Amino acid sequence: MRLPPLPGSQFLSNLAALYGIQLATLFLPLLSLPYLTRVLQPAAWGQLGAITSLSFVLLLLVEYGFQLSATRDVARHRDEPRRLARIVAGVQGAKAILLLLMLGAALIVYALIPVVRETPAVYWCGVAFAAAQGFSPFWYFQGVERVQRAAALDMAARGLAVAGVFVFVHGPQDAYRVLALQAVCSLLAVAWNTGRMYREVPLRLPRWPEALGALRAGWTLFVFRGGVALYTSANAFVLRLFLPAASVANFVNAERLANAGKSLLQPVSQLLFPRVTHLIQSDRPRARHLTARSLMLMTAVGCLGAGLAFMLAPLIVPVVFGPGYERSVNALRILSLSIPFVAVSNVLGLQWMLPLGLDRVFNGIIISAGVLNIALAVLLVRAFGLTGMSGAVVVSEGFAAVAMLLYLARAGLLPLSRTGRFG
Structure with a gap:
């Protein structure tokens, strides 16, 4: 299977599909946020956000590093049917082992951490998801x-889960149904795509x-995903260990909106990851040029998104979440x-270093960034609450980006440089 030229219709359609996945993952749930924040009220909404945060950490135990490592292996050997079959069998077998380990970890968390036992139905629906x-x-x-058809099915499943929220969730006592709907719809999509x-x-x-x-x-790559989780997915749960659920709700709101902005950055790097992996072996100057273009574009988009979010926050929060969430x-x-x-x-790490x-x-x-985030959270949350947690996230993200830039520059591998190893 030969790669189509870049840019081309196949690349653009894949890019559109991945943006669809991001929209389904973050923006479709935003459609239900105004309803959920008002129906569940701050305490139940904050607890749901904390358990959802933990469920994404448990998810990483099963996904492992396969979203990157297996993608890379498939990209390298997709012209070899027998090798491809061995890769798929190995990943599926490994996931079965990891599922058992995840369930064991979930039992330990339930036994040791009191805040998850406050809402057992919510917790176990999160584990099922x-x-x-x-x-x-x-x-x-x-x-x-x-990825087009797989992405379309995934979007349909997530949309169905969001629609189910309006039908089945009517008060704080129904918070567990939000995660139950996501679990059932995810299972349907996974089963269908696995058959394909x-x-x-x-x-x-x-x-x-x-x-x-x-x-x-x-x-x-699992270690990488776990490190990322320490300063992304786990934040709301870490905050819940120190603050009441109603206070955590304000951070959950802000994090959902900020993550929606960040999600616009991911599909380009996600799609270019297998392409750059392929080009590294055959055309390194082209790989460098492609990554440099992506870096400049994504940085500009990131700065624009940050500026808009900062200026519009006082207008967006009351409209989306309603009264009681002013601290968001x-x-x-x-x-x-x-x-x-x-x-x-995202560009320097996922698209270039890997x-x-x-x-x-x-x-x-x-x-290092993940450990820094947890350490700062422990130090700052007690004194500054939500502001401390939010500041810890920014410092950790900044540390990761600057560290990558410095390392690549010193090694002569910075994609923006025309005098490095790739010319």
């Missing part, structure tokens, strides 16, 4: 650069060597400052 979504085969379709994958790749039972090989191949304005303004940093780290094989350096930066 993590288990279902963790088996998504999207990594396969991304690796072969044919096996129509293209021969179905074979995974073997221990293949599953263990997949785990080894994805280990460094300041949190959103602070979090918006992280958007340009995310733009830089295709170059700089997994260890990349992981070191990400883990």
Whole structure:
């Protein structure tokens, strides 16, 4: 399978599909936010946000690093049917093992952390969502650069879950149904896309060597995903350990809106990841040029998004969330400052360092940023509350972006430089 030229219709349609996924992931739920924040009230909404935050961390235990490592392997070997079948079998077998480990971790969390036992139905529906979504085969379709149909199905499932909110959620006692709907709809989409994958790749039972090989191949990227979770997905749950659920609700609101802005940055790097991985082996100057263009564009978009979010926060928050969430304005303004940093780290990290094989350096930066975020949160939340948590996120994102820039510049690998190793 030969890659189509860039730019081209295949690339643009894949890009549109990935933007559709981002819209479904973050913007479709925004349609239900005005309803949920008013119906659930701050306490139930904040608790739901904290459990959702934890469920995304549990999800990473099943997804592992496969969204990157398996995508990279499929991109490299998509012209070799037998090798591709072994890759798929290994990843599926590894995910079965990881699911058991995730369920064990969920039981330990439930036993040790009192705040999750306050709403057991919400918690276990969050675990079910993590288990279902963790088996998504999207990594396969991304690796072969044919994501349109898989993305369309995923969007339909997420849209169905959002529609279900208006039908089945009517008060604080129904908070668990939000995650239950997401779990059921995710399971339907995953089952359908998995069937499509096996129509293209021969179905074979995974073997221990293949599953263990997949785990080894994805280990460094799992460490990366875990490090990212320490300063992205886990924030609301970490905040819940220190503050009441009603206070956490204000941070959840700001984080949802800030993440919606950040989501506009991800599809380009996500789509170019397998392409740059392929070009690194055959045309490195072209790979550098492609990454440099992406870096300039995404940084400009990030700065624009940050400026708009900062200026419009006092107008957006009351309209979207209603009364009782006034503290979300300041949190959103602070979090918006992280958007340009995310733009830089997405391109330099996901699109450039990983295709170059700089997994260890990349992981070191990400883990350091994650540890920095947790340390700052512990120090600042008690004194400054939501402002402290929001500030910790911005500092951590900034640290990651600057560290990547400095390393690549010193190594002569900065894609903007025409005098580096790639010319």
